[in-house]
Amino acid sequence: VGTGPTTGVVVSEDGYIISSAFNFASKPASILVELPGRKRLAAKLIATDRSKMLTLLKIDAKNLIPIKPASQKSFQVGQWTIAVGRTFEENVPSMSVGILSAVDRIWGKAIQTDCKVSPVNYGGPLLDINGNAMGILVPLSARKQGATAGVEWYDSGIGFAVPMEDIYASLKRLKTGKDLHRGLMGLVRFQSRDALGGKPVLGVIRVESPAEIAGFKKGDLILKLGGKKVFRQADVRHVLGRKYAGDEIEMTVSRKGKQITKKMVLVDVIRPFEAGFLGILPMREGNTNSTSVGVRFVYPNSPAEKAGLKVKDRITTFNGTKIVDTTQLSQMVNKLSPEQKVTLVYRRGKSEKTIELKLGHISNEIPVDLRPVILPLSEDEEKKDAKAPVTNTPKTGRFTAKLPNGEHSYWVFVPDFYNPNYKYTMMVWIHPTNDTMEAAMIKKWKTLCRKKGIIIIAPRATKLSRWPSTDAGFVKEAVEEMKEKYSIDSKRIFLHGYASGGAFAYHLAFKYRDLFRGVCVVDSPITERLLENDSDLPLQFYILTNGKLAQPNRNQIIRMLMGLKRMKYPVIDESFNDRETAYPSDDAVGRMAVWADSLDKI
Template sequence: MSHSPSSSVSPLRGWARFWSSYPGLAPQAITCRRSAAEDVGNGKVLTQSLRIVREISGVSFQLANPHYRKLEAYAAENRTVISRTILMLLFVLLVAGELSAQEADIAAQEEAAMSAAVDRVAVSVVRIETFGGLERVGNVLLGDGPTTGLIVSEDGFILSSAFNFVRQPSSILVTLPGGKRTAAKIVARDHSRMLVLLKVEHDEPSKVPELVPTDEIQVGQWAIAVGRVYDPKRPNMSVGVLSAKDRIWGKAIQTDAKISPSNYGGPLVDIRGRVFGVLVPMSPNASSEIAGVEWYDSGIGFAIPLADIQPQLTAMKEGKDVHPGLLGITLEGGSIYAKTPTIAACQVKSPAYEAGLRSGDLILSINGVSIGRQSELKHALGRMYAGDTAHVVVKRGDEQIEADVQLVEELIPYEHPFIGILPRRDGEGTIVRYVYPNSPAKAAGLKVGDRIVGIGEQQPGNAVALRLAVANFEPEQTVSIRYEREGEEQAADLKLARLPTTLPLILLEDLAPDPSDKNVAAPKFIQIKLPEESSECLAYLPPTYDPAVPHGVVVYLRAPGDFDREKLLTRWHQHCEDDDLILLAPQPRDKNRWTPTELEFVRKTVDHVINSYSVDRTRVAMFGRQAGGALGYLFAFRHRELARAVIAVDAALPVRMRLPDNDPVKRLAVVTTLPKNSRVAPRIEQGVEMLREMKYPVTVVEMDESRDLDALELEEIVRWIDTLDRI
C-alpha cells in the first residue's frame, strides 16, 4: 500500500539543513578520544550546537522531545570532555527512533482510514459470476473467475464493466453484500463508456453509495480501487491516487491504483468511501469491450465518473442501450493534435448536413467551448451521447454560422459516389487519363485529356481536391461538372454511380510496359533496419524508381510457415517496375505466426517508406494470405489514414472485429478470395456481408481450393491496385 507525502516539513529536513549550514559540526567518524587535546568541543559547545539544531530543525518538535531535553541538560552540566560526534549520533538515533514510531503510527492510521473507506462502500459492492460463453475474443483469453459490480439503485440495478460480459455468458449469478446469491440479467448497455446495467430480483435491502461531487474531484486525491472477487465477505482493494481527469476523450478519470479483472466493474472511491466512478478497461485508440485490457495492473487505470452515468440510468433501466453521439462529418487528414477542425466532408443526410454544416467549414466552438485542434473537437464530442444536442459555431469564409445539431446513434452507411475516371498523376489540375465504359463520365461525354475544373459549386484544383469534392455527394445524385477541352470550357450534368466492385478487364493503354525501359539488372531486396526493432523487413525498390513519379506501396504480409523470399521477388519485381510500385515485406518475429502486437512494427515500416520515397497515398495496399490477411484487415481498419486497400487471400475478418463506418475521405476498398473448400470460407462470406452492409466496396474472387493467387490473378490484382485513385 502506497502513502501520500505529508504536507508538513519533516524534522529530518531540518537536520539536513543543519549539517549543510554548519560543516564544522558535521558528524565525524566515530573514534574514542581519550584526551582533551584531541577534541575541539566541550559541553558548552555541544549545548550551543543543540540549540542551533533546535532552531533549524523545528522548534515545536524539539521542545516537545524529552530525549532532546535530557541530552541538552546533560551537555550543559557535563564539564568533562565529551565527544560531540557521539552525542550528536546518539541524538539522531533517538530522533530517528521516535520518527520511525510516528511514521508507523501514521501508516497504521492511513491503513485504518482506507479500510474504513472500503467498509463504507462494501455494502454496495457485489460479486458477479458468469457461466458459459466464449473462452477467447480475438487474441484475448478470457478468464472464468468472478468479477465485480456496483449497486446503483435500491430496486436491484447494478452497474459493471462490459469487459466482464464480453464472453456472452449464458447465465449470471450475483452474490449480494449480505451473502445471498441470486440470478441476474443484462438490462442495457452503455456503448460509449463500456458499461453494463444488470437487474437482480431480491428482498435484501440495497444500499446506494454516496458520490463524490464533480467539483470535489481533484488530481492527487487518494483513490482506492475496490473489487469483490477473492473473498465474498471482504472486498479486495488497491490504493493509489487520482492521476488525471477528462481522459479517454472526456469520458474517464485516471488512477495509478492497480486496475485489472479483479476489480473491473467495481468502484473507485475516495478516502471517505465516496464513489468517484466505475472501474473499466479503456483506450483512447479503440472502443471495444476489451480495449485497454493490455494495461492490466500497469498503474494506468480508468473509471467512469458515476455522476456522468446517472443521467443515462433512467433510459437504461427501461432496457434502452445508450450510444456515443455522432455528428456526421469527416475532418481533413493529418495529426489530430496539430490540424485545425476543418470539415473535409459532410455526409449527406447526417445531422451536421441537415443542420447546414458543409465541407470547408472551420469549427470554432462546441457548446461554448473553444475548439482549435481536431483533438479538442474529439474531446468535446467524446463525452456526448446520441440524443444530446451540440451547439456548433463554424466559420465559412468571413461569415460565422451557428447551428444546433442533435447527435445520433448511427449514420446511414456512407457509400462512395463515382464519376468514372482515372486522373493523370503528372501535371497540374485534374486531367483525365481514362474513362470507364458505361460510367457517368462516359455518358456525359468526357474524354481522355479533358481537364476537370469544377463540380457543383466547387472548383477543385487537382485530383485530390476533386476526389474530396465528390465525397460530399451520394450515388444517384445529379451534379454539374465543368471541364476544359482544347482551351474551351464545357459543362455537363451527370448522375453519380457507385464505386465499381469488379476487377478491371482490360490493360489500360498507359499502363502497358515499355520494352525500352526494361532493366536487365537482377532484382534484389533491400533491408529496412529500424533501430528500435529486431524484426526483419524486406523492400523492393524498382530500378525504374523516379522521385518525380509517386509510387504505390504493396505491404506483403506472408502466411505463417517457411518463407521463400526469392519466389516473392520473382512474382512481384516486374509488376513493381511496370506499375510504379514499391513492395514492402515486414517479417513476423515468429515465422509460424503473426500477433496483433506486431501491427506497430508494420506501421513503422510503412511510415519509413512514406518518409523515404515518393509515395502515392491513394495506392497503399495491404496484401496478405491467411493470418497475414487477417493482420492486413486489422492494420487497415486501425490505420485508416494509411491503408487504401486490403487484398485478403484465404483470410477472414478477425473474430468480433468492430467495423468502423465507411469514411468519405479515408477510402478503403477490399478484394477477398473465397476458396470453396477452405475452413474459413463461412467466415469469409460472413465478413463480406458485413462489409457490404457498411457500404465498403468489396470484390470477391471465387476459387475451387485454398491456394495462393496464380500469375493471371495476381496481374488482375495489380491492375486493380493501379485504379485505386479512381474518381
C-alpha cells in the first residue's frame, strides 16, 4: 500500500479532488494537497469508491478549474493516450505515451492503455491528445478487490483508468460522505463452470439476498439485465460491474418457457449462508415406507430439546408440509437460517402435538454419549443361522479393487455382517505422501467400522510421493463405483486426510461438493481458495491439530479455521498432544467415528 506522495485531479471549483485509493488504504493521519503555484493545503478524506478504487478529497479552496472529461463515445482502440502523474516534487510531471488498448475492461469499470502505469502516476489522468481526461489511473483487477488489487501490472504495458465521465456521474454520491460499494444481487455461482462463455443459468442464490427476495430461482436463464440483453455469464458481470449498492436493477429470466421480470435493489454485503439447526439426529429406518421422521438423538440445549422433543418422537409435519423422509426434512431445515421461527407437528405414541420454535446454530459439539445404531442382520446372515444356502453376497472384510480401466486401485474395508437394507457411512481415506498407512488404518478403524456401520475406501495415489490433481477424477469414480455396489447414505460420505493427504482431501471436498458431506483432516491446512458455504451442498469440517506440530503449520491451520468460520461452515476444531507426526490416539479416532456417525444431523 502506498504511503508517500501521489497524484490527484480537481473535479469541482470548490475544492473536490479525485485520486486513486491506493495511497489512502493505510488511513493517513493527515493529508496535504499542493496545487501548482499555491501553498500546501490540508485535505479531508470525504469518501471512497470501493468498487473502482477512487478516493474523494476536499480542500478549502475556490475558483479551481475542474478537469474536462473526454466523451466515451469518442474512444477508439488504437488512439493516442498520455498517462500523467505528479508524484514527486518536480516542476515537470511524469508522462508516458501509449495507445488505448481496449475499452470496457474489468467488467465494464475501466479502459486499458499500454502506457506505463504505476504508483508514480496512480490518481493522475489518462489524457487524449487534446488534453481532455479519458479517465483516472488506478490499479484494478478482474479477479480481486481492494486498494492493491492490480498493482502486479506495474509498468507492464497493461494499465487501467476509470472513465472520467463515469467518475463525474458518481461524484454527487461520493460528496455525501458515504463510501460506494459494488452492487451485489446474491448470485453465488451459475450452473455452468464456464465463467466467460457459459449460459447465464442461475445456480446457487444466497438466502435472503436481493435475487432471492425478488423471487428468482435456481435454473432461471437470464435474458436481460439492466435493460441489456445478455447471452453469456460474462455479460452479466459486465452489467453488474458498473452498478453500486443501492442501485435498482431490473432482470428478466426464462423459467419453464415463461418470461419473468422483477426489480431488485443491489446491496454491498451478502451475508454468508448459515443453515439453521433443529437439534436432532434422525432414526435410520432402512427401506421402510414410513411417512415421518423418527428422532434418534436430541442435542443438549438445542431448539428441539427446549421445545420438548424426545427420542422416538416422530416428526410428521414441518412448516405446514407433510414430511415423507429424512432427506426432505433435512433440506427444508437447511434452507432456513438460525433464529427463524418454524412450526412442526410430532407424534408421541398415539398423541400428536404442534410446537413452534426458533432454529439455532449447528452444534459444534460431538455427541459423545450417542449410542451406535444396532445394525440388523442381513438376510444372508439369517440364512447362515438357519443353515440355508447363501448367494450373491457382496465382498466384506479387507480387499483390493481396481477401476474398469485397470490403471487405478484402491483398498476397501467392509464390516462383516454387511446388510444392504442399512445405509452405511463411507470414509474416503486420503493417505499422506509415501505411505498408504493401510495396516495402521485397519487396526485403528476396524472395530469402529463394525460398531458404527462405516465402510472405508482408500484410493492409492498414482504417484505415492504426491497426489497429482489428475487423481481427483479417479477418486470420484472409485467412490461412485462403491456407491453402486453397496448401500451408502449420501449424507454420510466424508473425506479423511492426514498430514500431506489433508490438502488433497480439501481439494476433493470443494471440487465435488455434490458428493461429499464432511471433511475430517489431521494436521493439514487448506492450500487453495475457500469456496462459499452452499445451502444445497452442505459441508461439515472436523479439524484436528497435534499440539506439537511446527508453529508455521499451526498458524496456517489457525488462519484456515478463521476463514471457514467466517464463511459460516459448521466446524469442530480440536487439538491433541501426541508425539510429533503421530496419527491420533484411539480416543481421538473414536471421536472422529462419532462425528462421522452424526453427519446427518438436522
